[in-house]
Amino acid sequence: MTKKKKSILSDQRFIVLLVVIALTAIFSFMSKEFRQYNTMLSLLDFSYYDLLMAIGVTFPLITGGVDLSIGTGMVCYALIGGTLIRSHGMPVIVAMLVCVLLGVLIGTLNGVLIGVMNLPPFLATLCTCMITRGAGSLCTATPWPGLTQEGGWFHSIFKLTIGTGRSADRYPIGFLWMVILVLLMEFVLNHTKFGRYTIAIGSNKEAAALSGINVKFYHVMVYVVCGLFTGLAAIAYAAVTPTVQPGTGAGLEMDAIGGVFVGGVAATGGYGSVLGTFVGIFVIMLLKTGLPYIGLQANWQQIITGLVLIVAVLIDIIKEKKAAAL
Amino acid sequence: MGEVILTMKDIDKSFPGVHALDHVNFEVKRGEVHALMGENGAGKSTLMKVLTGIYQKDSGSIVYKGKETEFHNTREAQDAGVVIVHQELNMVGDLTVAQNIFIGREPKKGFRIDDKKMIEESKKLFQELNIEIDPREKMHNLTVGKQQMCEIAKAISHKAEVIIFDEPSAALTEKEIADLFVIIRDLREKGLGIVYISHRMDEIKVITDRVTVMRDGGYVGTLITKDSTKEDIINMMVGRVIYEDPKQHSMVAPDAPVVLKVEHLNAGKMVQDVSFELRKGEILGFSGLMGAGRTETARALFGADPKQSGKISVMGKDGQLREVTINSPQDAVKYGIGYLSEDRRRYGCVVQKSCIENTTLATMEQFTKGFLIDSAKEKEVTEKYIKELATKTPTADQLVVNLSGGNQQKVVIAKWLTRDSDILIFDEPTRGIDVGAKNEIYKLMNKLAAEGKSIIMISSEMTEVLRMSDRIIIMCEGKVTGNIDISEATQENIMDKATRSID
Known part of the structure; x- marks a missing residue:
């Protein structure tokens, strides 16, 4: 690609990064509360599960598909994991593994429905969205162990706490893992067969098939990867949600999918990056967290996020038109 | 009146x-x-x-x-x-x-x-x-x-x-x-x-x-x-005057072995009981009018469309002709068949991607070490083919969409050459390509045939058929209506067969 020669300013990811910095600066300037360490800490805490879902769903979106089941799926796995701990006395590590496993399972189901049975992605994942919401609701509201309880160690995956009580120091170590995962998946997207074929399927599925690629298999794998990350998101979600409520989760996928599009995935598939997803999610998270601090309530966050998304997708479409005119 | x-x-x-x-x-x-x-x-x-x-x-x-x-x-x-x-x-x-x-x-x-x-x-x-x-x-x-x-x-x-x-x-x-x-x-x-x-x-x-x-x-x-x-x-x-010299006689050695044998292939209405043989180093022209079933035959042969019946035999690396089952393009590729679609933008290449990505698309496994893509090798091989095929592109990183039709076609040819495909199906190889680039594609096809590749060339241009083919299969309404050696082919007898369906 010729992107090396292009100015960094034409890279949507860089523009979005500037937006992230600008938003942080604006909110910090306007609100004393926002610029406190604890606010930042909580913003990061709540960004992990969104980000994990977003990394996963980046892959279906690049193929031109979508996965609507990630929000309800995540909550469903967290509920089942919590139930295993509370009602069956299983160790937290088992619950975590079950979350990941369930994610892969539902991801495989999505993949087979879409890649093999040729169901439209919207429809297939709408079905699994309903299924996971229902399955999650079979469990009762279940808190995972708190930080000081037995099994609470899993909180330190995301937030390292040194000392106890009010004087404790907390470090957002989860952010480090996120950076590593993002770089890893960016690498997978650009430097492995799986990544290359994901892009090829999104760009021109027919040509990929006629080149002798096992399109079905890779199409399924795209959703398996998405499911895997949804499973990881379930753990991050349990870590920040005191009590996971049955019947919730619908709508959470929208933040993740929105973030991916802000990050510059082509609306029609065929192009995208995990780095873009990373910065895109922080635009969404900053709006979500920051707007209340400057006196705009949650409804405004939704409206503004919607408008931001329109702008992001329009930029992509205009860019594509320009490229076609060359 | x-x-x-x-x-x-x-x-x-x-x-x-x-x-x-x-x-x-x-x-x-x-x-x-x-x-x-x-x-x-x-x-x-x-x-x-x-x-x-x-x-x-x-x-x-x-x-x-x-x-x-x-x-x-x-x-x-x-x-x-x-x-x-x-x-x-x-x-x-x-x-x-x-x-x-x-x-x-x-x-x-x-x-x-x-x-x-x-x-x-x-x-x-x-x-x-x-x-x-x-x-x-x-x-x-x-x-x-x-x-x-x-x-x-x-x-x-x-x-x-x-x-x-x-x-x-x-x-x-x-x-x-x-x-x-x-x-x-x-x-x-x-x-x-x-x-x-x-x-x-x-x-x-x-x-x-x-x-x-x-x-x-x-x-x-x-x-x-x-x-x-x-x-x-x-x-x-x-009744046009053909300026470019038509081929006078077949360039294929009389004892050249058969590399592909298709017998009684049936696939829907457009492919009815099609049989033919392709020999090593041969350019086999497929002539006919629009809707004669030539592309459909190629797609069925390549496994891109389902077929009802028929026997396909391909020569293996050991020189033996044996029957194969081709149910998907993957199978066809495995047996050394490459297909260059008439509609490059839709089926041939991934236009929004680079020459490198397109060249290595069918042969990713040659360029992977474990899970990783060997970018240096990809670039090296792509550049080798850019040179060999004289593809006009500023760099191997150039997006295919920015190349001319003739050069896009060369990228697709490079894709199949990396695969070392012995049988290449060119479907309208010069459609949408200007005259100069056409000649280059023709030269390239002749060179490939001389090197022992076998080519099926579907073409709707009479001049192209007469200039390139060693033998010509003529189809009409899903059936083969003629099979003539280039030495006997004329515009008139090809058109006669292309407008006549045999029942």
Whole structure:
């Protein structure tokens, strides 16, 4: 690609990064509360599960598909994991593994429905969205162990706490893992067969098939990867949600999918990056967290996020038109 | 035949790089069926598109009912009574017959659509045409033949005075064609002017009064059908001087082994009992008119479309010919077959990606170490082929969309060469490619054949077929109608076979 020669300013990811910095600066300037360490800490805490879902769903979106089941799926796995701990006395590590496993399972189901049975992605994942919401609701509201309880160690995956009580120091170590995962998946997207074929399927599925690629298999794998990350998101979600409520989760996928599009995935598939997803999610998270601090309530966050998304997708479409005119 | 209703005179039309219509003349009289004939790309469709307002002419005049006219869109043409019945039917399957006939101009009763009136009007139309179709039937429940009748009814309802039939019989059965002819004769009796585009010589003899022949965008001449023979028409269609030397004799060694043997291949209506052999180092031309089933044969052979029956044998690396099962392009690729689609943008390459990504698409495993792609090797191999094929691109990183058609084709060729495919299927290898680049592609194909690759070349260009092929298979309506050595091939005997279906 010729992107090396292009100015960094034409890279949507860089523009979005500037937006992230600008938003942080604006909110910090306007609100004393926002610029406190604890606010930042909580913003990061709540960004992990969104980000994990977003990394996963980046892959279906690049193929031109979508996965609507990630929000309800995540909550469903967290509920089942919590139930295993509370009602069956299983160790937290088992619950975590079950979350990941369930994610892969539902991801495989999505993949087979879409890649093999040729169901439209919207429809297939709408079905699994309903299924996971229902399955999650079979469990009762279940808190995972708190930080000081037995099994609470899993909180330190995301937030390292040194000392106890009010004087404790907390470090957002989860952010480090996120950076590593993002770089890893960016690498997978650009430097492995799986990544290359994901892009090829999104760009021109027919040509990929006629080149002798096992399109079905890779199409399924795209959703398996998405499911895997949804499973990881379930753990991050349990870590920040005191009590996971049955019947919730619908709508959470929208933040993740929105973030991916802000990050510059082509609306029609065929192009995208995990780095873009990373910065895109922080635009969404900053709006979500920051707007209340400057006196705009949650409804405004939704409206503004919607408008931001329109702008992001329009930029992509205009860019594509320009490229076609060359 | 009555007075002249439509005269097109000196019609000229150019597209960037193509002189599509070169001072063409055409006229239609009331009460005549006038055939418009010519090879693929002769300009028949373009001429009709100029007439019905889809394209605007550059110069020339159209006189319709005694008045100089120019339609700016199909709507204007329709309103004036010039209607085209397309080969591909433009019907909405889920709507009823009546709803389709009146689509876009539904009779209203206040704010409501007047369904009752629509149905009654449709009934009247069908009565007029002597057809039995229930206007309340859903369109997709009708046979193709019946659907076409509805198109005709729709045309009549526009108070049509000139109706253009664009290959109306292509999808019809014998019986349906007979019914169609009854209707066409009836319309002729009523004094309509009818333009009939078809490749089927026997139909032309049966239904038409006059024939106008076009060739390479130019007007060749007009004949009275009953005073002329099939040979006269064919000579007019192909009677061009071939500037490029046609191949005189086959370049294939007499003892060259067979590398691909296809026996009794059947795949839908377009591929019926197709058998042929391809030998090592041979360029096997597939000639025929549009819709002859050549691309369908290639796609079925390549596993891109399902087939009903047939036996395919491929020579293995050990030199033995053995039967193989090809159910997907993956299988075909495994047996060393590569397919270069006629529609590069849709099926050939991933245009929004780089030359590198396209070159290595079919052979990723050669470029991966474990899970990782070896980018350095990718670049090296791509650059090697860029040099070898003389692909004009600033760098290997260039997006394919930014290359010219000829260079896109070279990238696709490179893709199959990395795979070391021994059998290459070129489907219209030079479509949309300018003359200079064409010669380069030809040279490349000859070089590949000389190196022992075997090539199937599907081509609609007579000059290309005669220049490149060692042997020529001719297809018509899904069947092989001829198999001739290049030394015996002439434009005339190829066209003769391409317009004749054997039953």
